[in-house]
């Protein structure tokens with residue numbers, strides 16, 4: 001090419017990172033000029049959210065534990081009503097992508113700030129993206145109102161993450177960075193962050209899964225997921241994310257697990273068309289060749305005990321033809337041409353859990 005050529009929209013936002021730093025929350029709420037925080041969570045994380053609310057003292061307006069996977073619109077309506085009733089002036093989301101999605105859903109309506117305290121590696125805390133499910137259809141919007149104003153990454157909060165959630169969640173994060181490296185609007189900064197995010201997560205995830213008590217590994221994994229979330233927020237995605245959206249939405253497959261299974265195959269599908277991007281993925285995994293990236297991602301998933309076959313996470317073989325049809329319905333950017341036959345073959349490999357070679 002004729003030298004560098006790119007556009008980079010850097011997102012605003014403050015990141016507070018480190019073990020124990022959830023203790024900074026009261027000061028961060030005050031810093032935003034807020035005094036009545038509604039803490040949102042899932043029912044499973046009610047105790048954590050209660051402790052966070054207690055730390056806020058009089059600045060806590062209440063705790064709402066109504067977060068549900070894929071953000072059904074009725075759960076957003078309910079949370080908006082609770083926020084209005086309690087006269088909340090900001091929303092503190094303590095949890096994974098599901099909970100952060102609910103906080104974003106309230107903010108989409110009111111424009112008041114979201115403060116995210118993530119406890120998984122989903123990356124939602126770094127993006128202005130919200131997925132809302134209505135009448136069984138999940139649509140995705142981008143709106144700066146939902147981008148969390150402040151994000152507090154406290155690795156201590158991930159100590160309770162079961163290995164069965166941590167592994168797929170980390171692979172979900174890596175997927176953002178793999179696609180960021182071959183994004184249509186990739187830029188030098190997003191690519192640096194993406195490669196470093198994969199490197200940090202690939203090194204730390206096996207240690208986190210083997211021993212959730214390993215504080216250094218948890219911090220390194222969270223650092224990686226921050227970088228991966230940041231690139232999801234600032235560049236466009238491609239085949240992998242479209243395919244996972246289709247499989248999740250139309251076949252009701254679990255989010256992080258679907259990403260885990262599809263990623264090695266999507267990477268492999270794009271390896272010849274985006275050799276420099278996949279060479280960086282391979283390098284981040286400690287491998288020499290772009291062609292090894294897919295296999296390396298498959299091995300990483302297997303090494304953390306995450307699923308490697310769609311057949312193992314609720315997909316049925318007779319759905320593969322319809323999934324392939326849906327995946328080619330609307331054209332979108334991808335390094336390699338998206339063909340019906342190519343996608344059908346990819347899905348077959350992913351269904352049976354074949355390791356890309």
Ligand code: NAD
Nearest residue numbers: 042044070096097098119120122124127129158160161255
């Ligand atoms: P999740 O938020 O659904 O969490 C999974 C389960 O783990 C929940 O029961 C949760 O309460 C529990 N959990 C979370 N952290 C825990 C912890 N530290 N200890 C114990 N239990 C814990 O899962 P997820 O993968 O983080 O989020 C998936 C959702 O996020 C999907 O709906 C997806 O579409 C969305 N998402 C959105 C974006 C975005 O940018 N908008 C990005 C990624 C994911």
